[in-house]
Amino acid sequence: MKILVIEDDPTTADYIVNGLRQEGHIVDQVANGREALGQSMNAGYDALVIDRMLPGLDGLSLVKALRAAKVTTPAIFLTTVGGVDDRIEGLQSGGDDYLVKPFVFGELLARIQALARRPATIIQESVLSADNLSMDPGRRKVTRAGREIDLLPREFALLEHLLRRKGRVQTRTMLLEALWDISFDPQTNVVETHISRLRAKIDKPFEKELIETVRGAGYRIND
Incomplete structure (x- = not known):
């Protein structure tokens, strides 16, 4: 799969990107929400991994903007903001899944794979x-x-x-x-x-x- 990791913490970003690449995925990474918005619309990703607290444009606003633009790429929030109301807000904004930091990489990978198994109508460039x-x-x-x-x-x-x-x-x-x-x-x-x-x-x-x-x-x- 081609995955975009939107994370502004360098250590966390490197950990996720290296892990996904070792699993054979094509991975890009950006640290700014506004930059991620344009890239998410134009680069044909199969999944997005998004931190909520981002410079330029926060993760919630980013996903809302993508859904308003009819971009249906599956998105998983990966964030320290982990209250029940926060998770509900993330899913209602258009997110497909929500994982709270600290996290185990294996769980993140399994959740991304689960998103990929959803019907092809929600995945851009499915074939x-x-x-x-x-x-x-x-x-x-x-x-x-x-x-x-x-x-x-x-x-x-x-x-x-x-x-x-x-x-x-x-x-x-x-x-x-x-x-x-x-x-x-x-x-x-x-x-x-x-x-x-x-x-x-x-x-x-x-x-x-x-x-x-x-x-x-x-x-x-x-x-």
């Missing part, structure tokens, strides 16, 4: 596709020509990243930063290794190859 390849991020299901393909979490995240940017070249550096949280490492071949594994599963058994190597630039998926 991604290229040619006869189809991906349902919420259900973590990939098929090509009607055949289901079993992917490891990192392979799934790599394919999802490419599909969401279909037709656009993704450089090695872009992939390292998005999927492995590595800014630059000339020694690692992790991208090439995972591209090769992904090709073996979604391209080699079929007549047409979807993952294209753009010489000197990077990789992309085309229809």
Whole structure:
């Protein structure tokens, strides 16, 4: 899944972002509510993790603004504000779930996964596709020509990243930063290794190859 973490405490943000990435998800993070509003509307996220106490625009106002704009991306509040009335207010504002800090990462992950299992009508871009390849991020299901393909979490995240940017070249550096949280490492071949594994599963058994190597630039998926 592609998840936006909206949290202004650096320690908490790093803990959540690193944990979600280790589970194979694509994760962005912002610390300002007003910046998060624009990003949430335009970047096609599958889930939002939102602190209530944010600079620029508080979490409640952020979710209310998203719902008013018909953005239905599932949102879970993660906050120290934990009274019964506070939880009710958060859910009534348009939040889908509410978790109080301090929290256990496993519970946060389980709640995000539960949101992803809700009917596809509430999840933006619930199905991604290229040619006869189809991906349902919420259900973590990939098929090509009607055949289901079993992917490891990192392979799934790599394919999802490419599909969401279909037709656009993704450089090695872009992939390292998005999927492995590595800014630059000339020694690692992790991208090439995972591209090769992904090709073996979604391209080699079929007549047409979807993952294209753009010489000197990077990789992309085309229809």
